[in-house]
Ligand SMILES: Nc1ncnc2c1ncn2[C@@H]1O[C@H](COP(=O)(O)OP(=O)(O)O)[C@@H](O)[C@H]1O
């Protein structure tokens with residue numbers, strides 16, 4: 687006869703059974719669909735968090751969902767630029783990128799960060815392949831043109847952000863091939879221009895464009911805050927596209943949150959079911975979002 691379970695073990699078993707019962711409908715709903723997860727530089731934290739993140743991604747793959755990881759690395763690029771004594775400036779959450787800066791951006795994003803994430807996923811039992819937008823012509827990009835209205839003169843000026851790009855066309859074939867081979871794509875946010883030049887693209891923007899191109903069921907943007915906060919600092923759990931636009935216009939949303947929400951609007955308008963901004967520093971936040979009813983963070987939905 688099998689030995690009796692002790693009470694602690696039984697409680698743990700019951701909790702696991704409840705978790706599985708709650709998760710099963712979501713596993714069925716998302717089976718065979720793609721979830722794009724943007725892993726922000728601020729969300730990466732220490733090694734333990736990266737390990738938990740990698741385990742969540744592998745688990746998703748094991749239950750039949752296709753995760754695609756798009757990563758950032760803004761703070762890590764900043765550290766390297768500092769070490770190399772290259773000045774760096776942001777406008778509306780975007781790094782002004784001259785020729786010297788783009789070399790460093792490529793080295794950090796497609797090099798050390800991409801390979802660290804690939805290593806973590808592989809160590810967790812998955813098969814990850816690291817690529818950037820230049821591989822397989824995944825992201826054809828063009829120079830980003832951004833206008834800003836001068837508050838004093840009220841005249842709109844075109845800003846020159848250098849080699850900052852925006853996706854012009856995504857070729858998802860390479861992603862489909864990796865997915866069919868049971869592999870997990872890990873994408874560094876660089877694009878290739880018409881003349882072969884490298885563009886630095888905001889990682890949220892890339893995640894949104896990839897999610898739209900593959901018809902993802904969810905776009906998850908992992909960051910270092912609980913989600914979108916209101917003026918009192920309280921988490922907003924759900925926002926329609928119209929509500930997002932209001933918060934942008936009244937200044938509640940600033941800095942790096944601007945490209946994040948612009949991305950959510952674009953992705954949802956282009957057919958992604960919903961986008962979520964959530965805290966990547968919370969252990970298993972990806973699983974909590976995908977496999978529970980209430981989810982976490984701020985959900986951006988069509989209406
Ligand atoms: N309304 C808001 N709610 C939450 N965060 C906001 C808001 N407005 C601005 N932010 C800022 O946006 C930051 C997230 O953007 P960013 O630093 O670019 O993240 P990541 O590196 O993860 O992409 C937050 O840490 C916060 O400082």
Ligand SMILES: CC(=O)N[C@@H](CCC(=O)OP(=O)(O)O)C(=O)O
Pocket residue numbers: 725726727728757758759760761763779780781791850851875886887888889890942
């Ligand atoms: C144009 C632009 O700003 N590119 C970003 C790319 C990395 C990124 O987006 O990283 P996070 O997601 O960690 O912020 C940069 O140079 O920092």
